[in-house]
Amino acid sequence: MFGDLFEEDEDFSILPSSPNTNGKKSHPRDSKTPEPQGDTRLSGLRNQGGTCYLNSLLRTLFFTPEFREALFALGPKELGSLEEKDTPESQVRIIPLQLQRLFAQLLLLDQQALSTTDLTESFGWNSSECSLEGTSGHDLIKRLYHGTIVNCIQCKECGYISERQEDFLDLTVAVKGVGSLANSLCSMYLEEEHFDGDNWYRCGSCAKFNFDFVVKCERYKETSRYTFPTRLIIRPFCEQHNLEDSVYAYELFSVIIHKGGCYGGHSHAYIQDVDELGHWGLK
Numbered sequence: 001m002f003g004d005l006f007e008e009d010e011d012f013s014i015l016p017s018s019p020n021t022n023g024k025k026s027h028p029r030d031s032k033t034p035e036p037q038g039d040t041r042l043s044g045l046r047n048q049g050g051t052c053y054l055n056s057l058l059r060t061l062f063f064t065p066e067f068r069e070a071l072f073a074l075g076p077k078e079l080g081s082l083e084e085k086d087t088p089e090s091q092v093r094i095i096p097l098q099l100q101r102l103f104a105q106l107l108l109l110d111q112q113a114l115s116t117t118d119l120t121e122s123f124g125w126n127s128s129e130c131s132l133e134g135t136s137g138h139d140l141i142k143r144l145y146h147g148t149i150v151n152c153i154q155c156k157e158c159g160y161i162s163e164r165q166e167d168f169l170d171l172t173v174a175v176k177g178v179g180s181l182a183n184s185l186c187s188m189y190l191e192e193e194h195f196d197g198d199n200w201y202r203c204g205s206c207a208k209f210n211f212d213f214v215v216k217c218e219r220y221k222e223t224s225r226y227t228f229p230t231r232l233i234i235r236p237f238c239e240q241h242n243l244e245d246s247v248y249a250y251e252l253f254s255v256i257i258h259k260g261g262c263y264g265g266h267s268h269a270y271i272q273d274v275d276e277l278g279h280w281g282l283k
Contacts, residue, residue, distance in 0.1 A: 035112040040278040043106050044113040051116065056269035058116065060254040062103055063271045066211065070140050071100055078135035094122040096132060144211045145169045150239060170214035181215065181228035189237050213250045
C-alpha cells in the first residue's frame with residue numbers, strides 16, 4: 001500500500017546544516033546513509049525551499065490523533081496502491097496514499113529528516129478532499145475542522161430576526177488594536193454593528209461545533225503583544241448554552257508561527273505531543 005516505504009531516499013544528503021572546524025556550515029553530501037534520529041526519536045521534514053509552512057502544517061496533522069488514525073483507516077480497497085499509480089485507467093488516490101506513506105515513515109524510519117517531495121508532487125490542482133471522494137474518509141476534513149457561523153440581522157422595530165449560516169474550516173481574526181484572542185472573538189462575533197441610517201444590527205455566533213478549532217490571525221504587519229489561552233471556552237460565542245461544559249472547551253494543541261518579514265523568514269510549529277510519540281527527557 002505504501003510503495004517503497006523503506007527505500008532509502010536518494011536525496012538524503014540534503015540534511016540540516018552542521019558546523020565544521022572553520023566555524024562555517026557544510027552539508028554531509030558524501031554520507032552513504034541518512035543520519036539517524038536525535039534524542040527525541042522523531043524525524044524532521046526537509047525544507048524544499050519555501051515549504052516550511054507546509055511542513056509545520058503537516059507536523060500538526062501528523063500529531064493530531066484523530067486525523068492520523070482516520071487517514072490510516074483508509075485501506076487499499078478505497079485508495080488503491082502506489083504500485084498501480086502508472087497503470088492505465090487506475091483509480092489510485094495519490095494524495096492520501098502519499099500522506100499515509102509520509103506518516104508511516106515518520107513513525108517507523110530512524111532518519112533525522114524525511115523528504116516531502118513525493119507528497120508535494122502529487123498535489124496538482126485538485127485538493128486532497130477531492131482525492132477522498134467515494135471513500136469512507138470523504139468527510140474527514142469536514143468532520144474534524146468544519147464549523148458554522150450564524151449571521152443574525154434583527155429589526156429593532158418589530159424584533160424579527162433573519163439568520164444566514166456560513167460554513168468555515170478556520171476563523172480569521174483581526175489582531176490590530178486587540179490584545180488577546182478572546183477579545184478578537186468578542187469584537188468580531190459578538191459585538192453589535194449598527195447599519196448607517198437604519199435601526200438594524202448584526203451579530204455572529206457559533207451554531208455548530210467542530211472537533212478541532214482553527215484560528216488564523218491577521219498579523220502581517222502587526223507586532224504588538226497578542227495573547228491566547230491554553231484553554232478556550234467558546235460558550236459565550238454559541239447559540240446553545242445548555243450543554244455540558246466539556247462541549248465548549250478547547251485545549252491549545254498547536255501554534256504555527258512565522259518569523260521574519262514579508263519577503264523572507266521561516267515557519268515553525270509548537271505542538272502538544274498528546275500520544276507521546278517523542279522522547280523529551282521530561283518527568
